[in-house]
Amino acid sequence: MKHKVWYITGASKGLGLSLVKKLLEQGYKVAATSRSISDLEKAAGKRSENFLPLAVDILNEQSVEQSIQDTLSHFGQLDVVVNNAGYGLAGALEELSDKEARANFDVNVFGTLNVIRHAMPHLRQQQAGHIFNIASIGGFAGGFPGFGIYCATKFAVHGLTESLAHEIEAFHVKATVVMPGYFRTNFLTSGSLSTPQQEIAAYKTVREVQDAHTNQYNGNQQGDPEKAAEVMIAVAEQDNPPIHLFLGPDAYQFAEAKMDVVKTDMEAVKTLATATSFS
Template identity: 60%
Template sequence: MENNKVWFVTGASKGLGLALVQKLLANGFNVAATSRTVDDLKSAVGHPGEQFLPLSVNLTDEQSVQQAIAATVTAFRHVDVIVNNAGYGLAGSIEELSDAESRGNFDVNVFGTLNVIRAAMPYLRAQRSGHILNVSSIGGFNGAFPGFGIYCATKFAVSGLSESLAAEVAEFGVKVTVVEPGYFRTEFLTAGSFVTPKNQIPDYRKVRESEALHQQQINGAQPGDPAKAADAMIRVVSEQNPPLHLLLGEDAFGLAQSKIQALTAEMETWKPVSVSTGFDA
């Protein structure tokens, strides 16, 4: 892949974002990367060269995002690949999560992504090229996870808006891929990236068991290698016909297959009811 493309990556101080930025810099790409705290970002990435532009950005603030995209274009003269990676996990039943907790998750995971897309598209549209990678989750394809309803809702939103975005921007030569990872060995399930309800309802036994499973057993034992996820994302950007949906991880692939199979069976079972609602001829 030609390494003259300029990448803009959000949520780059840890996890998949950090792995991607480090891989890109090692391969000679120019990279603008964002985090809430620029010093943490510089320390994590550890690259002093001119090909790395660290930016402190509040993704929920449109002006902050617009300034970051503009700074990227000023530094590197153009921007080619946008990676909306920033986000955090929220556990808790639908009933016990407050309005503020739920909206907070949407503000970062969904509206932060939208802010970046709105700021970047004028540049991509003008140059008639570019690629947007929106990092969703297998939880944006299969929502059968007790206690993750709001988080899954944010990721279903990211996957859905990505499909529409792809149809909207194709005429400008801009490509869109929604990345849907399974479990990768990052800090995602640690306290700084994984939020639980302030007011828990004891009746939700399955939700508490799911939270404990993620924090105490899955955390630190995830099967996915972040460096290999970074390789996969870099590869799809080099493809002439990249996928709209990129599942990452054998676990994600299996969960997607099981959802498709179950939905297909359910559709066939209920087809007579589904098709019975039209006007009689």
């Protein structure tokens, strides 16, 4: 497995950086992207035989395509793609502007699609490969006041990954949606979590949740990103990797609670809701 080449977006910090470092430690070849090549090289190291740092704008298809070509030129192959680039957005649905909401979708969803669109021709041709799309437990359980748009982007990543997995299985390419819980990265800092330009005072619950995330949870998350990276590497080595990868005991707790609620809601109206066929 260690001869395979990994391509990771959003690799200058957070889970992406932990994954890059862990892979290089274990002897894998890694192409890593960031908007800033200097930030990436400072965090992960300079270009070498096994490491290719790349400055990429994932919203620019030409930039993405060029990075894929550079990866192939440097390593001669591409095997595992990790769509990790993204950022958080806090704020009630009413108070977030159209521009703020669309910008979050552009990076978290359409940036991911840009990478998939340009990586798949190579994976499909070689009849092998694996795509990891990093979502969030907030892409499965949406009960987080003030994170509606962010959750919506990650629900989108979840849904498109499920479809992708079935679209590409004929080419022997795998797809996995990764849903981490709270991990101790810089995700809850100002550089990775945006807030509304126009807050509405009435949303006291949203402000409380927002404050808890930035001032209480931040720096105290129980999840170890290095262990998360190890899990992803292990899953990539499996012959039949899962489509759904929940990361962390808290992610499992949120997911199980969500499934319980769904089952309860279904049963509550089952007789009524299933009496919809033509008589």
